[in-house]
Amino acid sequence: MAKGSERIALVTDAMPTVGTSLDRFELAGRTITLADGRLTTEEGTLAGAHLDMASAVRNAVKLAKSRWRTRCAPLR
DSSP: OOOOGGGOOOOOOBOTTTTSSOOEEEETTEEEEEETTEEEOTTOOBOOBOOOHHHHHHHHHHHHHHHHHHHHOOOO
8 A cells, every 4th residue: 555755665685786896796605696787596586686775766766756747747
């Protein structure tokens, strides 16, 4: 259920690749690889976020502005 803009929480499980030139790292004995902006295990399973909090905030603001413009667009 939507709670409105006053009830937003952003969370990121940013991994060691964020803000670095790393394209792989070890996590709990498994190799995690960064390719095309996705972190995956060797089996192809999603393995975390390649997203820092500043980017998460920018994305949320951009999405909120887009939705606001759509809702407030004049009827033609």
